[in-house]
Amino acid sequence: MSTGARRAAGAGAGERLTHLDERGRARVVDVSAKPVTVREARAEGRVLCSPAVLELIASGGLPKGDALAVARIAGLQAAKRTPELVPLAHPVAVHAVEVDVDVEPDADEPGVRIRAAVRTADRTGVEMEALTCVVVAALTFVDMVKAVDKRTVVTGVRVTAKSGGRSGDWSVDG
Known part of the structure; x- marks a missing residue:
């Protein structure tokens, strides 16, 4: 892989993508020697939609029912099923998942904000679980x-914080 490709993927100088072997083939990283530590990841995203949708949510008039509750439950379920959806993600013991789906009618772009927090005590982090939670909640x-x-837009999906593990704590705020 070229240096430019490593940088584009987020790897720094001298680092390599851990999910590739020395021949560039995909692999599941061996984490068996890593210690079990408490880890948490947070992610967020937004779904932009029309004010009419937000009014229907407020009045309980959406044809399919309570979109916020269904999206929240879908996110909870998705976090637990991440290794089935993301081929190189490790199956981790998901110990807690929190999902908030909040209406933002007065934002510059009206819609809903989805936030997820996933916790575990395991050998690898739960960033993919938090992201999967947000994405599936948004799709739902x-x-x-x-x-x-028909013009809804899913946007801004990102990890906002992580804690635990060898690389320590990180957040978009600092």
Whole structure:
């Protein structure tokens, strides 16, 4: 892999992508020698939608029902099933998942914000679980409102914080 490709993927100088072997083939990283530590990851994303959708949510008038509750449950379920969806993700013991789906009608771009926090005590982090939680919750919300608004947009999905493990703590705020 070229230096530019490593930088684009987020690897620094001298680092290599751990999910590739020396021949560049995908592999699941061996974490068996790593210590079990408490780890947490947080992620967020938004679904932009029309004010009409938000009004229907507030009045309970969406044709498919409570989009916020269904999206939240879908996110919880998705976090636990991440290794089935992301081929190189380790199956980790997910010990806690929190999902918030909040309506933001007064934002510059109206919609809903989805936030997830996933915790474990394991040998590897749960960033992929937090991201999967947010993405599946967002997709579920889109499915719930598409009859009313076919122009919804999922945006801004990112990890916002992680803690635990060898690389320590990190957040977008600092």
